Structures are given as structure tokens and as C-alpha cells.
Amino acid sequence: MSDAALLTQSIAPFLLHARINAVTLPDCAGLQLYLLNDDFPHDALSPEEMDWALNEPSYWMFCWASGLAQARQILQQPELVRGKTVLDFGAGSGVVAVAAAKAGAKRVISxxxxxLSLQASAANARLNGVQVELLDDFFQLNERVDVLFAADVLYDSANRSFLPAFLDAANEVWLTDSRVKSLTAPHYQRLYSVMSETLPDLNEFDEFRLVNFYYGRREQS
Ligand SMILES: C[S@@+](CC[C@H](N)C(=O)[O-])C[C@H]1O[C@@H](n2cnc3c(N)ncnc32)[C@H](O)[C@@H]1O
Incomplete structure (x- = not known):
């Protein structure tokens, strides 16, 4: 069975009319992802489907605005990752991991x-002809990486507790987020913002299309 069919099968019991298709992302150097069909009627979910979507959200079916913005930045500035070991925290579809691998990272960990997200990351790596390693528990990482990316993970305020651990685990940290407008955390600073979009389009307000780039680094002693 193809990766698209396997991923579709994984959601079929919950979302009756959903399909997972390969989509070429705009302005991403031909990067493709398996995503939810964009004609999926998400405003007409049954109560059971809505319950599933709210309680066990399959984030990997979407390419979130922050992940798309981060992937574009990596592909436009491959020197950020070239020859480096990279970790994509909260990978979802693995869009950032795949972009880093395409841009010439030495090793990429999703x-x-x-x-299911890790299954999607692996499938999306195959789709793009690149390699990614899979990790289900950040605290099992047993090495320091060069660059850590975390795109659209701060929607869950509990994930803010990871910010110091990211700096322990990586020389450089990039956080991209459209929900958190002004992050104040030691060793992190906001650098700039760009407009982006979630795919398939969730018709989000413009404020959720504006993605902030935060950069973190701890001075080495
Ligand atoms: C909104 S999605 C973003 C996916 C992707 N980075 C993007 O921008 O398209 C957030 C992802 O973070 C993952 N996540 C949330 N908390 C996590 C944690 N503590 N450790 C690892 N992943 C986590 C979720 O499972 C989900 O796949």
C-alpha cells in the first residue's frame, strides 16, 4: 500500500471523507508533503468527527503557517543548516525536518x-528523497545538536517549559510562532515576522498568518 493510502487509512475511521494527498508547497523549492485534501468539508463535521478532531488532533495532516515559514527560511538560507545536525521539535508533518534535509543538513531528527506524526515525517522524507531519524521523546535525545527548530508548538503553554531545555540541547534554537506575539524568555529574542499560511487553508484570521521568528542561543563559557 502507498504511503498516501496508509496515512488516509489511519484517519478513515474518524474522518469519513478525508483523503491524504501529496501537495507541492508554494515557494518551497518543490518540497512536497502528504496533507489533508483541501476540499475536505471541515465546517460540516459530525459530532463524532468533531470530538475526535478536538481530542486527538492530527496536526500532521496540516502544514501550519509557522512550519511553512520556517521551511521557506531554511530553503532560502541553506547555510543555516548545511552540514549540521538538526532537530525538528513538534515536527507534525515533518515539514521543517524535510526542508533541513533538502537544504543539506548532515543529520535530521524529527x-x-x-x-502518527512520526509516520508522516518518515513518509514525507521518502516523498522528497531525503532521510530523517525519528524520536518520540525529546528527553531521550542523547547528544547535543547544532540547530533545533520548533514551529508552532507554543500554542500549548505547557511547552514553554521546554525553552531552557532547548538551549541545553542545541547551540542555536529557532522558534516560529503565530500565536505568541511577544515571547519573553531568557536568551531568546524576536528577530522578525513574515506572512504565511496554513495548508490546507483553515481561513485563519490575518493575525494567525503573521509568524514571529524567535532566535535563542546561550553564550558558551
Ligand atoms: C501545531 S503542530 C506543528 C507541526 C509542524 N511543526 C508545523 O509547523 O507544521 C504541533 C506539533 O507538536 C507536537 N507536540 C506537542 N507537544 C509536544 C512534545 N511535548 N514533544 C514533542 N512533540 C510535541 C504535536 O504532536 C504536533 O504534531
Whole structure:
């Protein structure tokens, strides 16, 4: 069975009319992802489907605005990752991991607590002809990486507790987020913002299309 069919099968019991298709992302150097069909009628979910979507959200079916913005930045500035070991925290579809691998990273680790997300990362790596390693528990990382990316993970305020651990685990940290407008955390600073979009389009307000780039680094002693 193809990766698209396997991923579609994983959601079929919950979302009756959903399909997972390969989509070429705009302005991403031909990067493709398996995503939810964009004609999926998400405003007409049954109560059971809505319950599933709210309680066990399959984030990997979407390319979130922050992940798309981060992937574009990596592909436009490959020197950020070239020859480096990279970790994509909260990988979802693995869009950032795949972009880093395409841009010439030496090793790429896709980290997510959702097993289906890791399956999607692996499938998306195959789709793009690149390699990514999979990690289901950030605290099992047993090495320091060069660059850690975390795109659209701060929607869950509990994830803010990871910010110091990211600096322990990586020489450089990039956080991209459209929900958190002004992050104040030691060793992190906001650098700039760009407009982006979630795919398939969720018709989000413009304020959720404006993605902030935060950069973190701890001075080495
Ligand atoms: C909104 S999605 C973003 C996905 C992707 N980075 C993007 O921008 O398209 C957030 C992802 O973070 C993952 N996540 C949330 N908490 C996590 C944790 N503690 N460790 C690893 N992954 C986590 C979720 O399972 C989900 O796949």
C-alpha cells in the first residue's frame, strides 16, 4: 500500500471523507508533503468527527503557517543548516525536518509525541528523497545538536517549559510562532515576522498568518 493510502487509512475511521494527498508547497523549492485534501468539508463535521478532531488532533495532516515559514527560511538560507545536525521539535508533518534535509543538513531528527506524526515525517522524507531519524521523546535525545527548530508548538503553554531545555540541547534554537506575539524568555529574542499560511487553508484570521521568528542561543563559557 502507498504511503498516501496508509496515512488516509489511519484517519478513515474518524474522518469519513478525508483523503491524504501529496501537495507541492508554494515557494518551497518543490518540497512536497502528504496533507489533508483541501476540499475536505471541515465546517460540516459530525459530532463524532468533531470530538475526535478536538481530542486527538492530527496536526500532521496540516502544514501550519509557522512550519511553512520556517521551511521557506531554511530553503532560502541553506547555510543555516548545511552540514549540521538538526532537530525538528513538534515536527507534525515533518515539514521543517524535510526542508533541513533538502537544504543539506548532515543529520535530521524529527521529534514528536504523536506516533502518527512520526509516520508522516518518515513518509514525507521518502516523498522528497531525503532521510530523517525519528524520536518520540525529546528527553531521550542523547547528544547535543547544532540547530533545533520548533514551529508552532507554543500554542500549548505547557511547552514553554521546554525553552531552557532547548538551549541545553542545541547551540542555536529557532522558534516560529503565530500565536505568541511577544515571547519573553531568557536568551531568546524576536528577530522578525513574515506572512504565511496554513495548508490546507483553515481561513485563519490575518493575525494567525503573521509568524514571529524567535532566535535563542546561550553564550558558551
Ligand atoms: C501545531 S503542530 C506543528 C507541526 C509542524 N511543526 C508545523 O509547523 O507544521 C504541533 C506539533 O507538536 C507536537 N507536540 C506537542 N507537544 C509536544 C512534545 N511535548 N514533544 C514533542 N512533540 C510535541 C504535536 O504532536 C504536533 O504534531
Amino acid at each position: 521529534c514528536d509525541i504523536d506516533p
